Amino acid sequence: MSPLSRRNLLSLAVLGGAAAVTAACGGKDADAAGSGENWTLRIGTIGSKNQLTSPTGYVHASNGLLPLLASAKVGAIEVYTFPNGPDLNQALVGNRLDLASYGDTPALIARGAGQPTRLISQANVANDAGIVTVKGGVSALHELDGKVIATQTGSYIHRYLLGALADLKITPKKIVHVYSTDTEAALEKNSVDAAAVPANYALLFQGKGYPLLELASKDRPRYLGTSATVVTETVLKNQPAIVAAWQNAQIEATRKAKANWDDYITWNTSLGAFPRELVARTVRPEQLPDTPFTEAGLTLLKGTKDFLVEQKFVKSDFSVDDWIAPGAGRV
Structure with missing residues (x-):
């Protein structure tokens, strides 16, 4: 696949998305989002269940998140989950969300395309991914030249895949969009030669006999993903206190998660179809920073942004430091 084709694929994935997904979220007048007392905070995230993930999701599951946001006059929380970042971006474009926590790649590309968001924290750093192949397929990454590779386009996994291919100067025949939840079927039917997926899927598939070619954490740590929690500029204007409130909530939620790690792993296990042993790995x-931003997290984020700009996936370059919301602080 040519660089132009890859760029078009990723750009379309990020800027596209199903209208039906955005219609599921509650719409508001653009200027009124987040206005008034006891306003409803509409949060978007990635997942298969209608639940927040990461430490903030952990405390929200026991009704502990809303009280932590009282200083920002939040009276209720609505959570909307999406299968991937591009679909979530479409909801942001349609003014269906106020805040979103998702992968760095779609968040960066959307900002580079002029989407009015501001970065307020990174809830996760060093998000891992891996590349698996079909049974009886290639045995090394360089053998993927001319092959068909599946991934969730527009995601941090996609960015990792493109980085790995660029490192080895590999040109696949095609990169096709397949949700991670549907990847096993594609591998089983040999409709693709390999797939880039989150680390939990990679290890799950390896246990089922699909060879694991590599993990980003071991082989290409500079391509590890991070999360980005962003707020719309409209909500930031109407409720500037949301920045400090959310950051403090994340800090407190992370503290509770680390203090009750076994319970946190059990809760994470309940979110998906992975055995507890694999979730614990x-x-x-x-991966969970004790502060809204860390030097390591911002270094990964800036590295991802620079890569996306170099590959022309980000339409217009911008400063990550300038993207950070006023009052959000720096490392």
């Missing part, structure tokens, strides 16, 4: 305390 892929959800690690060091």
Whole structure:
């Protein structure tokens, strides 16, 4: 696939998305979002269940998040989940969300395309991914030249895949969009030669006999993903206190998660179809920063942004420091 084709694929994935998904979220007048007392905070995230993930999701599951946002006059929380970042971006464009926590790649590309968001924290750093192949397929990454590779386009996994291919100067025949939840079927039917997926899927598939070619954490740590929590500029204007409130909530939620790690792993296990043992291998305390931003997290984020700009996936370059919301602080 040519660089132009890859760029078009990723750009379309990020800017596209199903209208039906956005229609599921509650719409508001653009200027009124977040206005008034006891306003409803509409949060978007990625997942298969209608639940927040990460430490903030952990405390929200026990009704502990709303009280932590009282200083920002939040009276209720609505959570909307999406299968991937591009679909979530479409909801942001349609003024269906006030705040979103998702992967860095779609958040960066959307900002580079002029989407009016501001970065307020990184809830996760060092998000891992891996590349698996069909049974009886290639045995090394360089053998993927001319092959068909599946991934969730527009995601941090997609960015990792493109980085790995660029490192080895590999040109696949095609990169096709397949949700991680549907990847096993594609591998089983040999409709693709390999797939880039989150680390939990990669290890799950490896246990089922699909060869694991590599993990980003071991082989290409500079391509590890991070999360980005963003707020719309309209909500930031109407409720500037949301920045400090959310950051403090994240800090407190992370503290509780680390203090009750076994319970946190059990809760994470309930979010998906992965055995607890595998969740414990892929959800690690060091991925959860104790502050809204860390030097390591911002370094990964800036590296991802620079890569996306170089590959022309980001339409217009911008400063990550300038993207950070006023009052959100720096490292």
